[in-house]
Amino acid sequence: KCGVPAGIPISGVAGDQQAALFGQACVEPGMAKNTYGTGSFVLLNVGENCPEPTEGMLTTVAWTLADGTTHYALEGAIFATGAAIQWLRDGIEIIDDASETGPLAESVSDTGGVYLVPAFAGLGSPYWDPYARGAIVGITRGTGRAELARATVESMAYQVRDVIDAMVKASGTPIVDLRVDGGAAVMDLLCRLQADQLGVSVLRPVEQETTALGAAFLAGLAEGVWGSTDDIAAAWTLDARFDPAEDRAGADALHEQWLRAVDRSRSWES
Template identity: 45%
Template structure:
């Protein structure tokens, strides 16, 4: 828990729940957007089989309640204000992670299946075969242009058929958990689970940003689509109501925040866009966390990617507010690669030591790491890929490997950004960044050099959590317009460095990682 002196705080306050892949947090912000108090609890991941990643749904809600209690205890102890000074809370959450629970008992039927889980590969193959069959019929009758099976639904939902998204995870749960009684079951992403619990079983909702990650929502109508639900054989009765990202969904029913409205829900990457104040078409941010997620604001245009990106909802800040869309490039392994070096290989005790180790050499000695531990996400979408190290020599040591792991995040970001420029027919001016890895100055300098663009780290790094707080504050009138974006540090590319050969070598390394898993 952390706090500042009371003299710096400006009432009223907004709370924000950040339920992520590796931890749960609750942060209290003041009306200037400064962090007042926070508490964080690590979240255990379960790996019952190779490629499987799960969370315990009850552990998730317990961690949320504990974080809130810890912050509110400190809030009362320090006499910062009254409960009435906390005007609302917002929620931001790990996306795509899927859970099904009994609406009567409130207990999950099974652990939540996390976004990075790959158990659904056979289901994805089955649906790709189904799509191929349907495409043949449609193309014969309508003389349509050729579409690859995985993109069969992309024009409706903006997404390829892939392990990543919620529909196939929900399908796996329905097919493999016999205890699920569909007449009493509710399903959703983690935001739905949190709101339902916080409102004491009264509210089963999701917002447009989370719904746009399921493969079940129509991007144009912002509703569950009958063609999509039929294709994946997902009963509409299981699904939550789709709402905007900023409205009052209900009130906290118990605990220290009882009576406080829940006034925003945003998927974590979209919340970071809001927190970075990326409200203009053409602005982009990259979040460097467990994975890496680059979003590019396309305004009110639904831009269907031709270069391996996702089309998603960026935000809809109010029931009657316009919806903004985004192109997104999702990278499966970023900070998770550093964690792997620490926990699996014992290279260091923490990420700061990895940075120092990587900084002890000038380059990687010509070696590359492609950390495709669970396949490659954007722009490749290859679930048959696996991690590789290439270019090893007798000269290679731990420092080279540590630096190569950092560079892998930067090269993957380069690939995604180049795809965005092709889809949008525009070039980015700067890249705003956030997430835990952005404390690493070496990483951000390498990123600026490889991109040939300024990389901007904000003054307040809690952009994901603040995005949800800001949206909630808009809902209840704490804020009425965009806040000023404050730069923490700008990293400018070295004009004397030509990275094209290394970029080409990176592409060669990626080619070695694919076709590893037999389908």
């Protein structure tokens, strides 16, 4: 009735982000993925035991396989990551195309102390503050286009760290690595910053359409195309690996300042 020819089984059914988690071969507890889209969606595999409800995050079934194995995940939704780049282009018009952001941000070594909190529609995970509003703090006479672009890219990495830190604390599951996809994941600068902020390697796959890949992996696993999740892990192909700096002090200091900026954006609307 739904137009599928007789004899073709439907063996893999998954939600968007759960499929992407499987498509990124995050098959073991502690493996996590983030999709950098207009917003960002972070999922952490926490294993076979369902975690307690956690303030600021969603608890979800990651997948149930044909053999009955179920893994759970914590999910955090960040409202504005790529949307902040769109704002640079369409709102304040300091770039003509989103692809300019990475090179412009890399043209300076730091933001000069500038932080951009892209709370254009409030803050999502782990804050869930609908009354927060966007803020740019630390502006000096020397602040220019490049510093604002870099502050925007850095804000993506900081927001993902906020979510991951909250997930690890809530679940007691340490993060092993972060696998990334989505439009902004093409920026090497963002991936390097993200690795430094999390203190784990950031892995970017060759295949970026991870949601479709995850659905295919689930169906293929059920139908015997792949024999186990080990085969799924082996089928995942690395494009680039970004390892964190050994010294976390610099990254932690920047994140502390970021948290100060977030505090100034919180509860702005009454």
